[in-house]
Structures are given as C-alpha cells and as structure tokens.
Amino acid sequence: MALYLCRKPVPCTSLCYHLFSSFTSSSYSDPGEPEEQPGFSSTDVKPELPTMQPSTDADMVSQILLQHHNPFHATESSLQLNGVILTPNLVHQILLRLRHCSKIALAFFQYSCQYHPYYAHDTIAFNLLIDILCKVRQFDVAWQLIIQMDQEKIGNFTKPNFTTFYILIRRLISAGLTRQAVRAFSEMHLFTEDDEKGNTGEDFSEFHICFLLDTLCKYGYVKLATELFNKEKWKLDLNVRIYTILIYGWCKVKKIEMANRFFREMIDKGIKPNVVTYNVLLNGICRRASLHPEERFERVIREAEKVFDEMRQRGVEPDVRSYSILLHVYSRAHKPALSLEKLKMMKDRGVCPSIATYTSVIKCLCSCGRMEDAENLLDEMVCNGVSPTSVTYNCFFKEYRGRKDVEGAMRLYNKMKGCGSLCTPDMHSYNILLGMFMMLDKMGLAREIWEDIKASGVGPDMDSYTLLIHGLCEKGKWREACEYFMEMIEKGFLPHKITFETLYRGLIQSDMLKTWRRLKKKLEDESLTFGSEFEKYHLKPYKR
DNA sequence: CTAGGGTTAG
Numbered sequence: 001m002a003l004y005l006c007r008k009p010v011p012c013t014s015l016c017y018h019l020f021s022s023f024t025s026s027s028y029s030d031p032g033e034p035e036e037q038p039g040f041s042s043t044d045v046k047p048e049l050p051t052m053q054p055s056t057d058a059d060m061v062s063q064i065l066l067q068h069h070n071p072f073h074a075t076e077s078s079l080q081l082n083g084v085i086l087t088p089n090l091v092h093q094i095l096l097r098l099r100h101c102s103k104i105a106l107a108f109f110q111y112s113c114q115y116h117p118y119y120a121h122d123t124i125a126f127n128l129l130i131d132i133l134c135k136v137r138q139f140d141v142a143w144q145l146i147i148q149m150d151q152e153k154i155g156n157f158t159k160p161n162f163t164t165f166y167i168l169i170r171r172l173i174s175a176g177l178t179r180q181a182v183r184a185f186s187e188m189h190l191f192t193e194d195d196e197k198g199n200t201g202e203d204f205s206e207f208h209i210c211f212l213l214d215t216l217c218k219y220g221y222v223k224l225a226t227e228l229f230n231k232e233k234w235k236l237d238l239n240v241r242i243y244t245i246l247i248y249g250w251c252k253v254k255k256i257e258m259a260n261r262f263f264r265e266m267i268d269k270g271i272k273p274n275v276v277t278y279n280v281l282l283n284g285i286c287r288r289a290s291l292h293p294e295e296r297f298e299r300v301i302r303e304a305e306k307v308f309d310e311m312r313q314r315g316v317e318p319d320v321r322s323y324s325i326l327l328h329v330y331s332r333a334h335k336p337a338l339s340l341e342k343l344k345m346m347k348d349r350g351v352c353p354s355i356a357t358y359t360s361v362i363k364c365l366c367s368c369g370r371m372e373d374a375e376n377l378l379d380e381m382v383c384n385g386v387s388p389t390s391v392t393y394n395c396f397f398k399e400y401r402g403r404k405d406v407e408g409a410m411r412l413y414n415k416m417k418g419c420g421s422l423c424t425p426d427m428h429s430y431n432i433l434l435g436m437f438m439m440l441d442k443m444g445l446a447r448e449i450w451e452d453i454k455a456s457g458v459g460p461d462m463d464s465y466t467l468l469i470h471g472l473c474e475k476g477k478w479r480e481a482c483e484y485f486m487e488m489i490e491k492g493f494l495p496h497k498i499t500f501e502t503l504y505r506g507l508i509q510s511d512m513l514k515t516w517r518r519l520k521k522k523l524e525d526e527s528l529t530f531g532s533e534f535e536k537y538h539l540k541p542y543k544r
Numbered sequence: 545c546t547a548g549g550g551t552t553a554g
Contacts, residue, residue: 049545162546163546166545166546167545170545207546210546210547211546214546214547215545215546217547218545240547241547242547243547244547244548245547247547248547248548274547275548276547276548277547277548278548279548279549280547280548282548282549283548283549287549319548319549320549321548321549322548322549323549324549324550325548325549326549327549327550328549328550331550354549354550355550356549356550357549357550358550359549359550359551360549360550361550362550363550363551389550389551390551391550391551392550392551393551394551394552395550395551397551397552398551398552426551427552428551428552429551429552431552431553432551432552432553435552435553463552463553463554466553466554467552467553470554496554498554
C-alpha cells in the first residue's frame with residue numbers, strides 16, 4: 001500500500017514493467033491513425049463507461065478467448081486473433097463481454113497491449129479493466145494500471161480521470177476497505193486534473209465529497225460518512241443533495257430516527273427538502289419494513305400516507321417514484337386489489353406510471369397467482385408506450401418456478417428469444433430458469449439454458465455457476481460439479497464458501513479422493529499464489 | 545453507476 005503515496009517515483013512491478021515496455025516498443029512510435037478514433041478525443045470531455053452493444057467482432061473475439069477458458073492459453077488465442085484489428089471501441093466491447101472473467105480480460109488486455117499498442121487502449125478501456133479487476137479484489141493490479149496510466153499519458157488520452165477513481169473507490173468500499181477508499185479519495189487530486197467538470201476549487205471538491213459520501217452510504221457505511229461530513233461541513237456549502245445522501249444512508253441501515261434528525265437539521269438550516277428527499281425518506285419507511293401481521297402493514301401505510309400529506313403541505317407534489325414506492329409495499333404485502341386501486345388513483349391524478357410502477361403491480365398479481373390479470377396489465381403498459389423489461393418478465397418466471405410450470409416458463413422464454421420480442425432474457429431470467437430446471441431435475445433443459453447463457457455472451461456469472469454446482473451436488477454428481485467449480489475459478493470468480501464446503505464434504509464422503517486432490521491442487525495453484533501468479537503470466541506465456 | 549422507485553438466491 002506504500003504505492004498509494006508515491007506519484008512520481010516509479011514503483012514498477014513486473015506487470016507494470018511489462019506493459020510499459022510494450023508501449024514504448026518500436027510500434028509505439030509508429031504514426032498510426034490515432035485521430036480516427038470515434039467516440040472520444042483528447043479534449044476534456046469526461047468519458048463514461050461504455051455499454052454493451054451488439055458487435056459480431058466482439059462476440060467472435062470473446063468467444064475465442066472464452067473457449068480457451070484458461071487464460072494461460074493467451075498465446076494460442078492470439079494466433080487465432082491475428083487478423084483482428086483492434087479499435088478502441090472493439091476493445092471496450094470485448095472487455096464488456098469478458099467482464100465476468102477477470103483473468104481472461106487481463107490476459108486479453110495484456111495481449112492487445114503487446115500487439116496493438118498506441119491507440120487501442122484509452123482511459124475507458126483501462127477503466128473497464130480496473131473495474132473488472134477490482135470486482136474480484138485485485139486492487140493491487142488495479143493500482144498498478146492507474147500508476148501506469150499516470151506515467152504514460154499516451155497521446156494525452158490515457159490518463160486516470162475521475163471515473164477511474166470513482167470505480168476504484170466504489171469497489172474498495174464495496175469490499176469493506178473504507179479506510180483505503182478514503183485514502184484513495186484524498187490522493188485522487190494528485191493523479192487527476194481538475195478540468196473534468198469545468199470548474200475548480202470549492203465546487204469541485206464539494207462535487208467529489210458528495211460522491212464519496214454517497215458511495216459510503218450506498219454500501220451501508222453511513223457512520224463513517226457522517227463522521228466525514230461533520231468534520232468537513234464547516235467548509236462546505238451545504239445543500240439539499242448532500243443531506244439527501246446522508247438521509248438515504250441512515251434509511252438504508254434502518255435508522256429512521258437518525259434520518260429524521262438530519263431531515264430536521266436541514267430544515268433548521270433553511271434548506272428545503274425536495275421530492276427526492278421525500279422519496280428517500282418514504283423508501284426508508286417502506287422498503288424493509290416488516291409487513292407480516294396485518295397491523296404492521298397498516299402502520300407502514302399510515303406512516304407513508306403521512307409523508308404524502310406533509311409533501312403536499314410543503315408544496316412538493318408526489319411523483320411517479322413516490323407512488324412506485326407505495327405500490328412496492330402493496331406488492332410485498334400481496335394486496336392485488338389495493339395495488340390496482342392505487343394504480344388507478346395515480347393515473348387519475350395525472351401521474352404517468354413508469355416501468356417500475358407497472359413492474360410492482362405485475363409482480364403483485366403474479367405472486368398472487370393472477371397470471372391473466374398480470375398479462376392484461378402487460379398489454380396495457382405496452383399500449384401506453386411503456387416497454388416491459390426483463391425485470392418485468394422475471395416476475396412471471398418466478399411465478400412459473402413456484403408453480404413448477406415448465407411449459408409456461410418455456411413458452412415465455414421462447415417468446416422472449418423470438419424475433420419481435422421487446423426484450424431479451426437477462427442473467428436473472430437465465431438464473432431463475434436454471435435454478436428451476438435444476439430443482440425439477442430437468443437436466444436437458446438446464447443444459448439448454450446453460451448453452452444459451454454461454455451464447456448470450458453475458459454469462460455465466462457467479463450465480464449461474466453457484467446454482468449449477470449446488471444442483472449437481474444435490475444429485476450427487478460430484479465430479480461434474482467439481483469440473484464446473486474449477487472452471488469458475490479459472491474464469492476468475494471467487495466461489496462462495498458454502499459452495500466449496502458442499503463440494504468438499506461430498507467428495508470426501510463419496511471417497512473421491514483423486515478428484516479432491518485435483519481440486520485441492522487447483523486451489524493451491526490459484527489462490528495461495530494468486531497475486532504473484534497474476535504478474536507471472538504477464539511476463540511469460542504459460543507453457544504446458 | 546454520479547441525491548430517489550421495479551428483479552435472483554442464499
């Protein structure tokens with residue numbers, strides 16, 4: 001962690017060196033065609049992370065890389081990729097497709113740095129890779145990439161920016177490393193230039209502190225956020241946004257009294273709450289409230305209505321989100337009649353239901369077995385110009401799973417896959433179906449889903465593997481479970497402890513010591529020397 | 545993913 005403190009001195013690790021030397025090799029000075037890059041330039045525009053877009057090239061490359069799912073085969077893959085010309089956009093799309101496989105993503109990045117240097121790797125690509133690595137807690141490698149970016153500043157568009165630190169800090173916090181996150185935050189200004197938001201000084205730091213507090217709150221570290229806030233607040237220009245963030249934080253950890261305290265504090269300071277603040281408070285009251293005995297449900301509704309009344313008194317009109325929060329409560333309490341009534345009421349008041357609103361009501365109807373009503377509402381929303389998303393369809397899948405209705409689930413699944421469908425299945429859809437078929441011992445269908453997941457390019461993810469492995473364990477198919485377990489490790493997933501324990505017990509109890517030893521060796525290879533292993537295979541390709 | 549609403553299973 002000493003790395004954090006030094007900017008200019010070069011704490012180059014082997015990985016760093018390697019990437020560095022590939023950038024400074026002869027092809028680096030090649031004129032190339034750097035100005036033809038679409039989508040970004042060396043101006044001060046803050047780059048965003050790209051989103052997944054259809055791209056046959058990216059599909060092809062990522063499929064090739066995934067087929068050699070052991071990243072140590074990077075050289076083999078590169079032979080097949082010889083004719084591919086990497087553009088920055090293609091690199092982004094490939095990295096997005098490899099985002100669940102950190103090791104392959106890193107191997108690919110390293111390969112592409114070597115063979116396609118100079119312009120194919122912009123800050124966005126670095127940021128994507130940093131995100132992928134941080135997700136599996138490879139913070140050291142992420143830092144090395146940041147330092148490398150800082151030292152290179154290739155063509156002036158590969159340098160760490162606010163997004164880089166946003167990603168790093170968010171991942172550090174999500175991993176519980178809040179102290180390191182705060183430290184990274186305080187050192188961020190050494191790496192980034194303050195031109196990203198077009199302003200400097202006070203406003204800029206306030207913009208940043210909002211982001212830090214917000215991230216801390218989102219992951220439940222509201223106490224630390226409050227401490228930082230109290231320490232800094234005398235020099236901040238307090239506004240409704242920063243208070244809303246803290247209120248959100250206290251609501252998230254179910255301390256409504258604390259949320260109310262900050263709510264009063266902001267009013268005392270003359271800062272007017274807006275509709276966002278009220279919705280945060282409303283959500284705090286409703287989101288995780290226990291609804292089990294009828295009286296509790298009624299109490300929650302009463303309190304929610306009280307907030308609605310107060311909003312109107314202060315001249316803040318409830319919006320779609322306010323109603324969606326309320327409808328979510330009805331949905332959780334399984335109150336289809338009240339749910340539909342409220343939906344009508346909001347429409348009468350001129351508030352247009354959104355996808356979230358409809359999804360809440362549809363979820364309610366589905367979970368109460370009123371599939372036909374749910375389908376009618378689905379038609380209605382389409383008529384009103386609101387397209388269902390996979391989230392909406394997942395409500396149906398969940399109900400089909402509950403009813404063990406394989407036929408219904410497959411009918412909807414094929415409808416989603418078919419042409420003219422409004423949305424395609426997402427990882428949740430796949431995982432619900434996969435879990436359902438594993439539970440019902442429909443291995444054929446489970447395999448079909450598994451192939452579709454692989455073909456979709458967005459998975460399998462951690463949950464898919466977990467579901468599949470747990471399902472196989474339940475059926476006593478220990479060897480197959482073990483294969484998938486090793487496959488997921490090779491792809492860079494960190495399995496749950498329970499998955500490992502289940503497999504371990506099964507293998508031992510059924511006397512499969514040979515398989516067990518193979519697994520143990522794999523774990524030793526991968527985790528005990530994980531960090532150094534990462535750097536090693538960047539220096540020299542793995543030999544079989 | 546940059547102050548707020550809808551989904552999995554464990």
